[in-house]
Amino acid sequence: MKRYLCLSGAVLFLTVAGCASLTGTQISSINRYSRLLEKNAEMPNAVITGLVSVKYDIELLNTGTVSPDQANEKLWNSYKGKETSLEKAGRADAGLKLLGEYAVALARLSSKGLSEDIKKPSEKLGISADTLVACYNRAVGSRVPPGIGLLLSKGTIFIGRSLIRNAQADALREYAQEGDTLVALVTEVLKRQMDSLILGQWIPALKADLKTKQEDLLNNLNPDGDYTAYYATQVNKEVATIIARIDNLEKLTRDAVRSVGIIRRAHRELLANVLERKKIGVVLSETVNLYQATKDLYDTWHVVTRFKNSE
Amino acid sequence: MKKEQDAAYKDIVAAMQEVNSRRTFRNIGMPEREDLDRAVLLLEELSWKIMSADIATFAERMGAAAKDLKALAGKIVKSYKELRAVAAAIRKAATAAGRAADIAGKII
Numbered sequence: 001m002k003r004y005l006c007l008s009g010a011v012l013f014l015t016v017a018g019c020a021s022l023t024g025t026q027i028s029s030i031n032r033y034s035r036l037l038e039k040n041a042e043m044p045n046a047v048i049t050g051l052v053s054v055k056y057d058i059e060l061l062n063t064g065t066v067s068p069d070q071a072n073e074k075l076w077n078s079y080k081g082k083e084t085s086l087e088k089a090g091r092a093d094a095g096l097k098l099l100g101e102y103a104v105a106l107a108r109l110s111s112k113g114l115s116e117d118i119k120k121p122s123e124k125l126g127i128s129a130d131t132l133v134a135c136y137n138r139a140v141g142s143r144v145p146p147g148i149g150l151l152l153s154k155g156t157i158f159i160g161r162s163l164i165r166n167a168q169a170d171a172l173r174e175y176a177q178e179g180d181t182l183v184a185l186v187t188e189v190l191k192r193q194m195d196s197l198i199l200g201q202w203i204p205a206l207k208a209d210l211k212t213k214q215e216d217l218l219n220n221l222n223p224d225g226d227y228t229a230y231y232a233t234q235v236n237k238e239v240a241t242i243i244a245r246i247d248n249l250e251k252l253t254r255d256a257v258r259s260v261g262i263i264r265r266a267h268r269e270l271l272a273n274v275l276e277r278k279k280i281g282v283v284l285s286e287t288v289n290l291y292q293a294t295k296d297l298y299d300t301w302h303v304v305t306r307f308k309n310s311e
Numbered sequence: 312m313k314k315e316q317d318a319a320y321k322d323i324v325a326a327m328q329e330v331n332s333r334r335t336f337r338n339i340g341m342p343e344r345e346d347l348d349r350a351v352l353l354l355e356e357l358s359w360k361i362m363s364a365d366i367a368t369f370a371e372r373m374g375a376a377a378k379d380l381k382a383l384a385g386k387i388v389k390s391y392k393e394l395r396a397v398a399a400a401i402r403k404a405a406t407a408a409g410r411a412a413d414i415a416g417k418i419i
Contacts, residue, residue, distance in 0.1 A: 048366060055362065059355055065334065066348040074352055081359025088366040095373025098380040105387035109394070121405035128412035135419040160401040164394055171390040175383065182380050189376040193369050201320055201365070208324045209358075216331040220339065 026274055027110050029287055030172060033270050034107035036290045037263055041100035043256040043297055044194060045093040049086060050249045050304060051202055056082040057242060058206065061213045061235070065220040099186055102179060110172060119157055126153025173274050180271045187264040191257055198253050206246055214239045248304045255300050259293040266290045320365075323358045330354065 059078040063071045130149030137144055217235045221228050266286035330350045338344045 048369070052362070052366075055358075066351065067345070070345075070348050070352060074355065077352060077356050078359070081356065081362070085359065085363045085366055088363050088370060092366055092370035092373060095370060095375075095377040098377035098384065101384040102380045102387070105384040105391065109387050109391045121402045121409065125405045125409035125412070128409040128416070132412040132416040132419070135416040139419045156401075156405055160398070160405075163401070164398055167394055167397065171387070171394070175387050175390070178383055179380070182377075182383060186373070186376045186380065189372050193372060197365055197369060202362075205320055205324050209327065212324070212328045212331050216334060219331075219335045222336055 024112070027112060027168075027172075029270060029273065030110040030176070031107050031112075033266055033287050033290065034103040034110065036266075036287070036294045037103035038100045038107070039294055040256070040259050040263060040290075040297065041096045041103065043252070043259070043301070044096055044190060045089060046301060046304075047194070047198060047249055047253050047256060048089045048092060050245075050252070051198070051206065052082055052085045052089060054206060054242060054245055054249065055085075055209070057245075058210050058213055061210075061238065061242075062216045062220075065216055095186075096190075099183075102182075106172075106175065106179070109168065109175070122153050122156040122160065125156060126150050129153075169274075176267075176271045176274050180267055183267045184264055187260045191260045194253055194257050194260070199250070199257070203246060203250050203253070207243070210239060210242055210246070245304075248300065252297070252300045252304055255293070255297045259290070259297050262286060262290045262293050320358075320361050323354055323361065327351065327354050327358075 056078055060075070063074055066074060126149040128149070129152050130146060133144050133146060133148055136142065137146075214235060218232055221231055225231075266289070269286040330347055334344065334347045334351070338347075
């Protein structure tokens with residue numbers, strides 16, 4: 001009987017320990033990457049809504065150069081255009097939110113808490129078992145060795161954690177592999193669109209539009225008027241503020257495009273890392289780069305929002 | 312399609328530039344000025360339509376590219392819940408065994 005017990009224990013130990021769970025560093029890397037990915041997914045929409053607001057403000061610049069009736073119409077047209085665009089931007093956000101959803105799900109699955117939950121009740125079991133052994137020894141006068149409870153507690157924690165960690169590792173490997181192709185596709189589409197639409201079309205068009213409106217305003221000022229110089233200065237000040245906003249949003253877009261490239265590379269590196277069966281603790285360089293790029297992105301984002309709020 | 316849209320966007324800005332260059336302090340209140348102002352309004356309206364269409368295309372492409380991620384995120388959440396259930400079962404078993412040992416200790 002004793003032999004069978006020993007044999008079953010050994011088989012269970014080898015089965016549990018034989019599966020390669022991920023190291024703490026590997027799990028932390030996935031968790032860190034997922035949180036960075038979630039933060040990055042918010043940025044393209046922030047750029048789009050920022051540029052829609054800039055266009056609206058550009059159009060309001062020269063409202064005074066048309067008749068009062070037309071100025072009214074112009075204002076409401078611009079307002080309607082802005083609202084429609086923002087509503088569509090909300091829909092553009094949906095695709096990006098899926099990237100965020102994937103990141104959140106991956107972060108939850110890579111949480112250390114999954115296997116940590118077992119520790120407390122298992123320790124309590126150990127203490128109870130030791131107390132029971134002590135009671136039994138006292139009552140029967142036997143010499144069952146003390147400390148068996150500690151062994152039981154450690155065994156339960158080991159087996160429980162190993163089972164969960166192995167299942168967690170298998171699931172993370174499978175999903176990271178599946179996610180890699182999808183992340184590559186999403187980041188490629190996102191990068192291409194931000195490059196061609198925002199950097200290639202909108203920003204140059206908005207700058208040209210702003211210049212046109214500025215010239216229009218200045219051309220419509222009475223050169224012999226009493227306050228022409230004052231008005232011209234005010235117009236130019238406002239134009240300068242809008243130029244700075246466009247520049248900040250352009251920088252934010254470039255930072256976001258750079259981040260998107262790193263998201264892709266970091267995912268590939270992460271996948272290669274979790275597929276490795278070696279239990280080595282490594283800090284993934286691309287995840288470190290992504291951390292830095294996300295920090296830069298948020299620094300720029302804070303400049304954009306601070307600038308907007310200080311107007 | 313994309314090239315046409317590129318051209319349309321640039322054309323709007325170029326046309327606005329053209330119209331605005333004719334709207335000066337000298338023709339304020341003149342009959343031709345009203346037509347020029349009307350043209351500006353129409354061009355601005357058109358530019359919003361182009362911007363909205365651009366955003367819609369952006370949304371469509373992102374949605375198409377990311378739709379499989381939704382299914383994957385769902386699968387990951389399901390696995391997470393299953394693992395939580397396993398952890399909870401082990402926790403419950405350990406707690407129950409601990410209680411049984413406590414009760415047995417009291418009986419002895």
